[in-house]
Amino acid sequence: MISYLRRVFVESWLGRVTAVLVFLAFVGWGVGDVIGHMDEGHDVAARVGKQTITAGSLASALQAELPAAARQAGMSDPSQLSPIMRRQMALQILQRLTGRAEVLEAARNMGLIIPDSAVRDEIFSLPNFKGANGQFDRATFNAILQQRHLTEEHVIQLVRDDLTVRAVLLPMAEGASVPDIMVRRFITFGARTHVVDFTRIPFAAQPTLAAPDDKALRRYYANHPWLFRVPELRHAQIVVLSPQTVADTLTLDENRIKQIYEEQGSRFNTPETRDVQLITLPTQEQAQSVSSIWRTSGDWAAAQKAAGNAASVDMPGTSAAAIPSEILRKAIFSAPAGDVSTPIKTEAGWAVFRVSNIKPGQVTPYDTARGQILDEYRKAATPSAISERLRPLQDAIAAKGLDAIPDTLGAVAISGTLNAQGLTAEGTPAPIPASGAVRDAIIHQIFSQKEGAPPFLSEGPDNSWFAVVVDTVKPSAPLSFEAARPQVLAAWQAESRRHAADLAATALYTAAKDKGALGSTNAAGAQTTRGAAFALATPNKNIPAELMTALPTMKPGQAFMAEDDNAFFVAVVTRVFVPNPPAPEQAISKLRAGLSQAVGEDIAASYINALSRNTPPRISQAGVNTALAEAGFGGSTP
Numbered sequence: 341m342i343s344y345l346r347r348v349f350v351e352s353w354l355g356r357v358t359a360v361l362v363f364l365a366f367v368g369w370g371v372g373d374v375i376g377h378m379d380e381g382h383d384v385a386a387r388v389g390k391q392t393i394t395a396g397s398l399a400s401a402l403q404a405e406l407p408a409a410a411r412q413a414g415m416s417d418p419s420q421l422s423p424i425m426r427r428q429m430a431l432q433i434l435q436r437l438t439g440r441a442e443v444l445e446a447a448r449n450m451g452l453i454i455p456d457s458a459v460r461d462e463i464f465s466l467p468n469f470k471g472a473n474g475q476f477d478r479a480t481f482n483a484i485l486q487q488r489h490l491t492e493e494h495v496i497q498l499v500r501d502d503l504t505v506r507a508v509l510l511p512m513a514e515g516a517s518v519p520d521i522m523v524r525r526f527i528t529f530g531a532r533t534h535v536v537d538f539t540r541i542p543f544a545a546q547p548t549l550a551a552p553d554d555k556a557l558r559r560y561y562a563n564h565p566w567l568f569r570v571p572e573l574r575h576a577q578i579v580v581l582s583p584q585t586v587a588d589t590l591t592l593d594e595n596r597i598k599q600i601y602e603e604q605g606s607r608f609n610t611p612e613t614r615d616v617q618l619i620t621l622p623t624q625e626q627a628q629s630v631s632s633i634w635r636t637s638g639d640w641a642a643a644q645k646a647a648g649n650a651a652s653v654d655m656p657g658t659s660a661a662a663i664p665s666e667i668l669r670k671a672i673f674s675a676p677a678g679d680v681s682t683p684i685k686t687e688a689g690w691a692v693f694r695v696s697n698i699k700p701g702q703v704t705p706y707d708t709a710r711g712q713i714l715d716e717y718r719k720a721a722t723p724s725a726i727s728e729r730l731r732p733l734q735d736a737i738a739a740k741g742l743d744a745i746p747d748t749l750g751a752v753a754i755s756g757t758l759n760a761q762g763l764t765a766e767g768t769p770a771p772i773p774a775s776g777a778v779r780d781a782i783i784h785q786i787f788s789q790k791e792g793a794p795p796f797l798s799e800g801p802d803n804s805w806f807a808v809v810v811d812t813v814k815p816s817a818p819l820s821f822e823a824a825r826p827q828v829l830a831a832w833q834a835e836s837r838r839h840a841a842d843l844a845a846t847a848l849y850t851a852a853k854d855k856g857a858l859g860s861t862n863a864a865g866a867q868t869t870r871g872a873a874f875a876l877a878t879p880n881k882n883i884p885a886e887l888m889t890a891l892p893t894m895k896p897g898q899a900f901m902a903e904d905d906n907a908f909f910v911a912v913v914t915r916v917f918v919p920n921p922p923a924p925e926q927a928i929s930k931l932r933a934g935l936s937q938a939v940g941e942d943i944a945a946s947y948i949n950a951l952s953r954n955t956p957p958r959i960s961q962a963g964v965n966t967a968l969a970e971a972g973f974g975g976s977t978p
Contacts, residue, residue: 545865
């Protein structure tokens with residue numbers, strides 16, 4: 341499978357295959373086809389004419405794609421999907437593979453043959469198969485195939501099939517175009533511009549009322565019980581495998597680091613460079629004349645003009661090694677910056693120069709470069725290290741849970757108590773060995789997983805993996821009024837400030853609605869912005885998102901009121917127009933290209949759909965079950 345080859349080798353090279361995208365739009369066979377074809381063997385998932393999709397190929401695709409599909413369905417791990425859902429997703433993935441097989445079968449019927457030279461050139465162009473000299477390297481090729489358990493014949497066939505799909509689909513996709521009227525309508529729609537005035541009235545800026553009596557506070561406490569509770573606390577065990585946890589476990593032989601340091605000497609030991617302006621002349625008299633004019637004016641253009649047809653060159657960032665003349669090299673690299681030289685006799689005539697800037701050489705000591713080299717190695721090696729350590733980590737979790745994670749995997753284990761905001765009972769951030777989106781995903785898993793449920797390895801953002809066990813759950817409980825009194829008072833006062841902002845904003849909105857224009861307000865902290873313009877093609881990030889829910893459809897003179905967590909907004913549309921011209925020519929060309937690509941993909945998708953009606957795929961239920969079992973997701977349905 342080409343999708344497998346892309347994941348195995350390099351993400352970018354198959355980006356050139358735009359036609360692969362059309363498979364996402366392919367709509368073909370359904371459940372009836374699966375039930376109707378039961379005569380295939382267990383090792384075949386589907387057939388299209390003489391094209392075969394093996395159960396192993398489908399299993400590889402399932403292992404790669406089911407985790408992402410599960411997350412799209414709101415599940416953190418494919419194991420949480422029901423057998424019926426897993427099977428349905430398997431059929432959707434198989435549908436894409438049969439779409440590709442339809443194209444290969446059509447190419448076979450047309451007699452389309454990809455020459456061996458094209459396959460060889462494509463393989464030779466793949467970045468991951470190239471050596472240090474930037475050329476295809478047989479040793480690297482063999483090592484990667486051995487590491488990924490692939491044969492050379494398999495890779496050649498994958499590439500040949502990919503080139504075949506391109507040869508069939510790309511001409512029809514790239515030959516598509518859209519009419520000018522469609523482009524103009526899209527451009528006009530995107531360029532339609534609204535101009536608005538809006539005012540922001542923040543809650544916090546409104547006057548704070550004095551504390552009310554306990555009766556009022558108790559009433560507020562009783563009416564807002566959800567605000568005054570001790571949050572739910574959960575004690576969890578956590579294991580994290582991520583680039584950050586794995587990197588420190590990766591080492592590089594000291595001799596290899598020294599070798600890299602020596603091989604990349606020009607990188608770590610940069611020579612002095614100089615920005616040089618140089619004029620070469622045939623006689624000393626001419627050189628002296630140019631030197632005098634140049635010294636007097638200080639202007640490079642004036643010196644070039646005085647030199648006439650003589651050779652003049654501007655050489656920024658020049659190293660000593662780049663100057664072939666030893667006489668000139670010594671003169672330039674001993675001259676101070678800013679001075680015009682006297683005429684110098686060289687092997688090629690007479691020269692006059694000026695050094696305009698000097699950048700000193702820099703020597704990076706080995707001890708400093710060592711850390712940089714090691715960091716770069718770890719960054720490059722971490723993805724493959726994580727892939728290699730996933731299976732042992734899964735096996736360790738399956739065998740003994742989170743209590744016996746091997747130290748050699750680079751996975752970090754920790755346990756503790758936290759709330760849904762990631763804070764400890766004391767209100768400090770829980771020391772989870774992750775940050776950003778990975779930390780958020782772990783916290784979400786802790787508070788969605790049942791107490792005592794067995795751990796499973798989940799994929800998180802940024803090539804991270806984690807597993808959790810929720811040991812105990814301390815449910816949320818209400819705070820007594822006495823314990824919550826400071827919070828009640830603060831919430832009552834915050835609500836009072838919000839109410840004051842609401843009254844001011846409502847008065848401003850009512851007046852704007854009657855007048856068709858935004859007036860002024862005496863509300864504390866009010867900020868007014870006038871003449872803010874936006875269009876679909878040119879959004880304005882200064883306009884609050886809450887206003888943008890309505891503004892694009894409003895007419896001049898219409899008013900709108902909205903709020904976010906901190907303020908109320910009142911806006912009035914003052915003008916709606918389409919610029920002339922509506923967009924730069926570059927934007928129009930870009931839109932035309934995008935629409936043409938979309939039409940081309942639709943044409944290719946329709947072609948694949950027609951092929952499927954002419955040569956319906958034969959689906960093997962036994963083969964699909966085998967693929968599900970090989971992928972570790974079970975192969976039977978209830």
